[in-house]
Amino acid sequence: MSSKLERLWGTSPLKSHYDVVLIGGGIHGLATAYYLAKEHGIKDVAVLERRYIGYGGSGRNTAIVRANQRTQENVRLYDEGLRLWPKLIDELDFNMMFFNCGNLNLAHSEAAVSGFRLAVSTANFCNVKSELLDPQQCKEMVPALDISDRPYHPIYGGMYHEPGGILRHDAVVWGLAKGAFKRGAHIHQGVEVLGIDTDGQKITGVQTNQGSVSCNRLAVMAGGYGASVCEMVGMELPVHPLTIQAMVTQPLKPFLHHVVSSGAYHCYANQTLKGEVATGAHMDPQVNYSTTPTAWYMKHQAESLTDFLPCLKGVKFMRIWAGLADMTPDMAPIMDGNVMYDGLFIDVGWGYFGFKSGPITGKYMARFIADDEAPDILKPFALNRFLENRYMGETAGATNYGHWN
């Protein structure tokens, strides 16, 4: 092992042509570049990032991973993604601080408990560990929970998913960048795609702020900005970007040993390995591209969090920030290829669940791009499901979360 400090990834000259261009330097783009090189020998790849890698959603999420979604199609993808983390950490030889602490989801009504029953059944059917808990069992998991009748939304029970947990999101970005660069991919920061070039039915390249770059295949993996990039070729998508906020408290001694989330309070919380309680969930109800938090939400979050975790009263919020959640009508992403144009691949609509799926999406999108055919696991996520009235059903029920569904 060299004793000289080496950079994790380096700069490369921006070529005028690449085999594959990936728009977006977050974990989806970087993971796709990594797997293209690793599993398909495709190394002539450029990741074009407008700011710096991880600047978007990849650096702003609260790094929760789980595989307890509502539908079989989603559970299968996320489950494979969840089991991938230890392997990826080994392969990339980079500590991503995977803390397998388990996820506890709280139910605050009989209807919510019924919803959990369905979700637990789906998970178990797909061989994923998930179980229903009563309020007392929830309290044993998280002693700080108030399971009395005092809270505004009393706890009726919970759904516990043992395989889930949290990671260090920045470390995932850096580890994937290291892996992709080491295998020959070019990572270009500060390169903004301003237009997409086509020739008849084929994608031919992109126009950037540093000149034209031609390519054989182009993938849009720009997170919350993905739909507006697709609009460069006139593609409309059922995708709505909403600002989502998150914050962390001052560091505290370990007291929260699992991720806790509550639909009724619209709130989730986990204690990172640094001791800070990372928490969030509010989404601006109107579409916009701003990443600015609001005082209204800081107050709302403090009230919600201290209602079911009263020990947090008086604890200070240290940092608050925001990012984009691009929502689809069925709360499931759109992964498709040769959409509208040959050679155009899209990976959009990840809402607030794009982090947990980063590496596994990279693996399968790489396969899609390499083989020019949708892998079976990605077929249900095709764009035309919206035109065939085949929603994925990831919403908890017939609830109306917002104007997008």
Added chain:
Amino acid sequence: MSFTITCPVCGERDVYEFHFGGRERGPPPSHDNLAIEEYLRYAQFRTTRTEAQLEWWFHANGCGSWFTTWRNPANNREEKPREMSNE
């Protein structure tokens, strides 16, 4: 982000008083010989531009008016699109 929306009845109010009604997209397609894909495309597909767009807003915690206004989702300012600003 916090910003204001101008209600035609109440004037400039905090955005939290309103519900967003979506981008103005014109009337729904006529039902005569309507292909299901065309209807679903109208109902679900729309792109949020990084430039001013005409939108519907509902003053839910105020007078209850439904109205349209131009807003730029990139900076949340009520501004007209560049082509119209000279009118």
